[in-house]
Amino acid sequence: MLALETAVLLTAFATLILVTFADVALRTITGSGLLWSRDVGIYANIWLSMLGIGIASSQGSHLRPRFMDSWVRASWNSWLPRVQELLTAAGFLLLAVIATRVVADTRQLGDSNSVLRWPIWIFQLCMPVALGFATFKHALFALYPVLRPQERDETSEAPRA
């Protein structure tokens, strides 16, 4: 699963950079850019962000306000991580179910992107897939806490010691 996630992620990132840069470069050189670059860039960005959810889950780097961490008894720390992961899995599962319904509805309506002329549900597919992956991972962490990654003390940046 991780190899597939990684491959799609790298492709989405490469597409995002190439298409966005090609648009700027072409516009600067020839005076007109790529008509479809905006839409491709947006969808590539959404795909890489959604698939990034799974990577963030694997590496314990989802954003979490921690100011209430000390409000629980130390003895609860033996079972609280399992509850935490179970609830997270339930939350992601709920979102995955809603996202699946949204994709199904969009497919039924036959909406398509006016520039790319591709059905929108194909682009939306990244949401249930990514949320499903995240559900699976957190459920696994709840069942086998030993697999659980150490949470990273960071927010929007990447500190490395």
Add this chain to the structure above:
Amino acid sequence: MMALGLIALVFVLLWLRQYLVVVLAAAAIYLYLTVGGGQVSNVILDGWDELQKDVLIAIPLYMLAGQLMAEGAMARRLVRIMRALTAAVPAGLAVATCLSCGVFAAIVGSSAVTLLAVGSIMYPALLAGGYSKSFSLGLLCAGATLGIIIPPSIPLILYGVMTGTSIAELFLAGVGPGLLLLALLTAYSLATQWQLRDKRWDGVEIRVALREGTWALLMPIIILGGIYSGKFTATESAAVASVYALFVELVVYRHLNWRALKGVVLDTSRLMGGLFPVLMMALSINKLLVYQQVPQMVVGQLESLISGPTGFLLVSNALLLVVGCLMDIGSAILLLAPILQPVAESQGLHPVHFGIMMTVNLEIGYLTPPMGLNLIVAMTAFRESFGFICRAVLPFILLMMVGLIVVSFWPRLSLFLIG
């Protein structure tokens, strides 16, 4: 009753150590069930619609450029230039640290990356140069926060997205306060470390440093010059920055190989995976709140309690300082900007000025316990105790508070470039 239920739900989930994305998703579902006509699918649908903003593309691209520079050779070469240029200045190493943070911030847009990239080089140098551990750590932690106010800045992009404020104008407005904070840090270094002189200017070292660092020096010029000249939008500038960083690190300096590049890309994706789902949920909630005219109601309630812009500035600054102690800047902006900005506007404050003030305020949160990110990063990276780092940053927090007061009560400092 509905509001009480929402607050209780959020507190219970936070108490059970839930991630922000889950807390916001639960809050969004609750709101859509209670006041949104039961249309739960709108949680995803509205979030999906909001993610179609092309300015959001700038975030991963700036993040990638920053990560590439931090992992590659560009940071080291920029710092070498600053050290060579300030060698003969009193407290030269401290001044070089301030300038390195400022220049690096103008490329990266992130605080922890700046702290690690500059700190890994300058911290040992400062200690070897006779600066105290406390001063060195405090300066590095404070200097690194410039990364989020000197443009390009990811928190400013988030503020722009959440409030519909022009990101180009926010970037322009960040220049003045960023330079003010840089000047304050430099002046404090000169005042307290005047007796420490590194060495004399070395013409050969300056020439070599400039020659080897030309590619790195061109980076901020390309990014900021492109935006301010109107040649690029913020998104296009981010694309140019990431391609330029890739070219310089892979082809010119050859400091990174493909394997390292893959690691950098995955690291950036991980950060995006942490940020974007939260952004999606926050935007979804924001859309519902706007539809339900909640910001107008909040404005109406607060207008009766707060008298005039001065009162609002004092109250909002106090609130944001507390929030900055408890929450990271991204989460704080996503949650509070859509609520506070309409109130600020109703009190006659310019939305761009308020965005800058909010960012400078939350910037101080990087240095305040218990959640100050730079304190935690410095503790891990430089292997010092949390208490020691908290004490080390104290004079710098006071210094930045002075900066915050100036930024808050002198809007022209932020707005002079946008007219």
